[in-house]
Amino acid sequence: MDVQARQRELARLYRAALDRPRWQQVLAFAVSLWTLVWIVGQFTTRPDSPSALDVLGHFLARLGMTTGSWAERLSEAWQSGGGGLAVLGGLLWAATTERGQLPALLGWVAVMLGAERLGYQPAVLLALGTMVCFVVVLWLAAVTSNRFVDRGAVLLPRDVLRAGVTAAALSAVVPLFAPAFFLNRLGRPYVTKPPRRIFPDRAAIPEQAPPEKAREPERP
Secondary structure, X not given: OOHHHHHHHHHHHHHHHHOOOHHHHHHHHHHHHHHHHHHHHOOOOXXXXXXXXXXXXXXXXXXXXXXXXXXXXXXXXXXXXXXXXXXXXXHHHHOOOOOOOHHHHHHHHHHHHHHHHHOHHHHHXXXXXXXHHHHHHHHHHHHHOOOOXXXXXXXXXXXXXXXXXXXXXXXXXXXXXXXXHHHHHXXXXXXXXXXXXXXXXXXXXXXXXXXXXXXXOXXX
């Protein structure tokens, strides 16, 4: 695949990430903002980086909502399942498709909750490793299985890799959904789209009968 084809594919996935039902846009914006602040907080110069629940509690405090001790209780409840949550997040990332992008959001939530025990880097690496291993296992199964396409569903190596790349791209764009959605809404009134050319349907145009030939005069 050449560079232009890759750029077109990335642009298509970008449009697919923004094109979703309204309720999913609201949910994706909230999860994206939560994830983005959590990721940026890991690279600050502070000695203790904020956890995902710390970020959520700070947001709720800014809105005037008292969190009480629910964050601590929730954090303690997930302490014993950090690794399992990270693995679950990787499997949810692998289950993401263009028409089903909700697993990517749930996967990030699972990874952030799993990071309460494992930490940022181990949780993300474990989720990525789980996703890659899942795709590799399916690819090996597709290579060793029968490739004959019948009426039933089968695994094809090229389609498995394409689905894995699509799932990885749509999952990776989740933290960037909030700024991308904001810029898209901000710049939409200033973008001029060319008029759409309407081509007439040939089936709707009645066929004209061929002109009749002039009759030759009858010879006596």
